[in-house]
Amino acid sequence: MATLEQSQAVYEVCPRLVPLNRQQTCWDGLICVKGQDLHLRIELPDDRDHRRAKLLGDWLLNQHLRSYRHLIGQRLQNTPDLATFLSELKNILEHTMQHQSEASKSQPSVTMATQCSQVIGDIGRLGWEKLSSIDPSFSSLQLISEGPNGSKHYITVHLDPQHPVVAPTCTTDLPGETLELHWTHQSTLADIYTQFEESLGKYREFWDTVAEIDEQTWVLEPERPMPSDRSRRIALGNNSSVQVTVDPLYPKMLPEFKFLGADHVINPMRDKLNANLKDWDTGRSLLSNLKTLLDIQFPSPQSSSREDFSEECGICYSYRLEGAIPDRACDNPQCNKPYHYSCLYEWLSSLPSGHQTISKYGFNTIFGNCPYCDVPIKIKRENNR
Numbered sequence: 001m002a003t004l005e006q007s008q009a010v011y012e013v014c015p016r017l018v019p020l021n022r023q024q025t026c027w028d029g030l031i032c033v034k035g036q037d038l039h040l041r042i043e044l045p046d047d048r049d050h051r052r053a054k055l056l057g058d059w060l061l062n063q064h065l066r067s068y069r070h071l072i073g074q075r076l077q078n079t080p081d082l083a084t085f086l087s088e089l090k091n092i093l094e095h096t097m098q099h100q101s102e103a104s105k106s107q108p109s110v111t112m113a114t115q116c117s118q119v120i121g122d123i124g125r126l127g128w129e130k131l132s133s134i135d136p137s138f139s140s141l142q143l144i145s146e147g148p149n150g151s152k153h154y155i156t157v158h159l160d161p162q163h164p165v166v167a168p169t170c171t172t173d174l175p176g177e178t179l180e181l182h183w184t185h186q187s188t189l190a191d192i193y194t195q196f197e198e199s200l201g202k203y204r205e206f207w208d209t210v211a212e213i214d215e216q217t218w219v220l221e222p223e224r225p226m227p228s229d230r231s232r233r234i235a236l237g238n239n240s241s242v243q244v245t246v247d248p249l250y251p252k253m254l255p256e257f258k259f260l261g262a263d264h265v266i267n268p269m270r271d272k273l274n275a276n277l278k279d280w281d282t283g284r285s286l287l288s289n290l291k292t293l294l295d296i297q298f299p300s301p302q303s304s305s306r307e308d309f310s311e312e313c314g315i316c317y318s319y320r321l322e323g324a325i326p327d328r329a330c331d332n333p334q335c336n337k338p339y340h341y342s343c344l345y346e347w348l349s350s351l352p353s354g355h356q357t358i359s360k361y362g363f364n365t366i367f368g369n370c371p372y373c374d375v376p377i378k379i380k381r382e383n384n385r
């Protein structure tokens with residue numbers, strides 16, 4: 001951030017905090033919290049990186065800073081600039097001052113202030129390195145756990161205003177059900193974290209299974225698989241692919257399959273898989289079973305390039321259209337042109353020769369001709385699109 005921009009942004013948060021030098025590496029003045037002025041001095045390194053700032057102040061401010069130093073240090077690392085940090089610092093100071101004034105009145109009720117100090121104590125006992133982020137109102141925070149293969153997993157904990165009497169709600173990146181939290185009035189963040197890590201353990205085999213697929217095949221969808229993604233669309237060859245949906249708790253069991261592409265390519269594969277299903281061996285990995293049962297070598301990053309499998313749609317000339325990739329193809333082996341479902345559906349519906357019929361293919365099948373080779377092509381309406 002340029003110095004002028006920085007000083008304007010700081011001025012808006014703390015109008016009485018001023019730079020003492022032209023480089024704006026030293027700031028001095030007052031920060032006003034709950035109507036009270038506290039003396040604050042900020043020393044920045046020469047590159048003005050606020051993450052390495054030193055905070056100094058009068059004894060009152062120092063007292064507040066000391067009791068919340070972990071949180072303040074954490075916010076210093078995670079805010080994008082000095083002004084944002086200052087506004088979060090004000091927020092934290094407001095909480096601490098509120099907490100102290102209420103503690104002095106010795107109110108027994110669960111107030112926001114006692115809740116926030118409890119949360120901070122909880123994080124301290126859990127370990128600050130496990131905190132990934134916290135919102136300034138202390139009502140939600142994100143914890144991080146590192147898997148054995150270096151993968152990172154997150155749990156977001158939303159605290160109820162009645163915390164800890166009412167259990168928090170959690171969202172995770174786990175592939176299975178949402179985390180069923182066991183919670184009592186005495187539970188702490190450490191208990192949540194333990195339960196989260198136990199759940200992570202249950203999915204280890206699942207992540208190994210999908211990691212093998214991600215490394216050894218071309219995964220067309222999702223574009224960047226997340227730890228919670230159970231499905232993979234794996235390239236089989238030119239404009240044909242198979243989508244597998246893995247059971248996260250039993251990843252070596254037979255997954256759900258969906259073949260996509262031109263009939264003349266995928267039908268023989270589907271038949272071969274169905275004929276060999278009895279040979280599915282749960283002692284082996286999913287990918288190794290797939291290779292054996294289909295009797296093919298999947299195209300892999302070691303043997304081919306991604307462009308070989310990302311041919312654009314023959315109608316809209318793009319590969320990705322509103323997140324979808326071409327998953328239909330002309331059935332004429334000499335043509336094989338790929339299309340998005342929506343493009344082909346619209347194209348055939350708009351043709352004067354296109355007609356919808358009740359046929360052996362079922363209700364709402366549209367017939368027409370391939371825009372490229374003019375050979376008959378059909379598409380079945382899918383209700384979920």
Ligand SMILES: [Zn+2]
Pocket residue numbers: 313314315316317318321339340343
């Ligand atoms: Zn298209």
Ligand SMILES: [Zn+2]
Pocket residue numbers: 330331332335336337370371372373374375
């Ligand atoms: Zn065609």
